[in-house]
Amino acid sequence: MGLIENLRLSKKSMFNLGGISEPKTEKLSVSDLGISFENTKTGAITDAVEQVSININPGEFVTIVGLSGCGKSSFLNAIAGLVKPSRGTIKLGDKTIDGPGQDRTVVFQKASLLPWRNVIRNITYGLELRGMKYKDALNHAEEYIEMVNLKGYESFFPYQLSGGMQQRVNIARALVCKPEVLLLDEPFAALDAITRETMQNELLSLWEKTRKTVLMVTHQIDEAVLLSDRVIVFSAKPARILEEIKIDLPRPRIPEIRAHVDFDLLSTKIWSLIHTSARKKVDVEYEI
Numbered sequence: 001m002g003l004i005e006n007l008r009l010s011k012k013s014m015f016n017l018g019g020i021s022e023p024k025t026e027k028l029s030v031s032d033l034g035i036s037f038e039n040t041k042t043g044a045i046t047d048a049v050e051q052v053s054i055n056i057n058p059g060e061f062v063t064i065v066g067l068s069g070c071g072k073s074s075f076l077n078a079i080a081g082l083v084k085p086s087r088g089t090i091k092l093g094d095k096t097i098d099g100p101g102q103d104r105t106v107v108f109q110k111a112s113l114l115p116w117r118n119v120i121r122n123i124t125y126g127l128e129l130r131g132m133k134y135k136d137a138l139n140h141a142e143e144y145i146e147m148v149n150l151k152g153y154e155s156f157f158p159y160q161l162s163g164g165m166q167q168r169v170n171i172a173r174a175l176v177c178k179p180e181v182l183l184l185d186e187p188f189a190a191l192d193a194i195t196r197e198t199m200q201n202e203l204l205s206l207w208e209k210t211r212k213t214v215l216m217v218t219h220q221i222d223e224a225v226l227l228s229d230r231v232i233v234f235s236a237k238p239a240r241i242l243e244e245i246k247i248d249l250p251r252p253r254i255p256e257i258r259a260h261v262d263f264d265l266l267s268t269k270i271w272s273l274i275h276t277s278a279r280k281k282v283d284v285e286y287e288i
């Protein structure tokens with residue numbers, strides 16, 4: 001099924017994928033978050049994130065952009081429960097997040113598939129780990145194989161797939177577990193420009209169908225504008241929120257939205273915020 005047909009799916013089928021209902025999603029609230037790392041040898045402290053507060057509504061697609069090394073991944077990892085914050089709280093609904101959980105799944109830049117499992121068995125793996133019988137897990141996985149356009153590749157092993165196909169398996173593997181929140185850490189950064197664009201279009205279509213709550217980190221400003229409802233611009237390290245920019249481009253979005261005049265305006269605004277923070281960082285470091 002092509003992108004346009006996908007976007008024309010009825011509202012009913014958008015929210016009821018093959019009869020498997022999505023879990024109820026709660027609001028993700030981050031309050032006054034601070035993250036510091038201590039060098040165990042020298043005792044030196046690196047402050048990566050400082051006083052960040054964000055609310056992400058169910059079904060919202062939010063992206064974080066900022067300079068390299070400013071603290072984006074540390075922030076995302078804290079929400080994944082992989083990094084312990086030094087200050088502040090993270091909540092999903094009423095539940096405080098203090099470690100990894102099935103309600104959140106992370107997709108990293110590198111696909112890290114299990115090389116001894118074929119495509120379908122990589123996708124069923126998370127469900128099997130949770131105690132689901134393979135036959136049942138297979139039913140769920142087959143649905144996602146179609147969604148990520150890998151029908152026909154079920155029996156292929158990771159070494160037989162391109163980088164883009166591996167990342168599609170990775171995304172299907174994350175979605176099949178039906179997390180409440182999908183965390184994406186530069187998911188397409190390792191791909192060439194054309195594959196990256198294809199994957200962005202596919203993610204756009206996938207999100208329109210699932211309306212999953214997504215928090216993504218990226219270096220690509222156009223990627224952030226294309227996909228997001230809101231872009232949060234982080235300052236240079238330690239990361240603070242410089243500005244939250246609402247992306248009020250119409251939905252459902254199609255790839256051609258890149259030609260929309262507001263697309264350029266929004267991208268330029270974000271670019272300018274990041275570059276201003278880069279200049280300030282140089283001024284501070286060289287005491288200009």
Ligand SMILES: Nc1ncnc2c1ncn2[C@@H]1O[C@H](COP(=O)(O)OP(=O)(O)OP(=O)(O)O)[C@@H](O)[C@H]1O
Nearest residue numbers: 037038046048067068069070071072073074075237
């Ligand atoms: N486990 C760690 N121990 C010590 N310092 C860390 C650790 N993880 C990250 N840092 C430091 O925290 C700061 C922020 O790193 P982080 O990876 O979050 O930045 P980023 O914005 O995601 O960078 P990039 O865009 O280049 O991936 C950096 O100075 C980094 O060296």
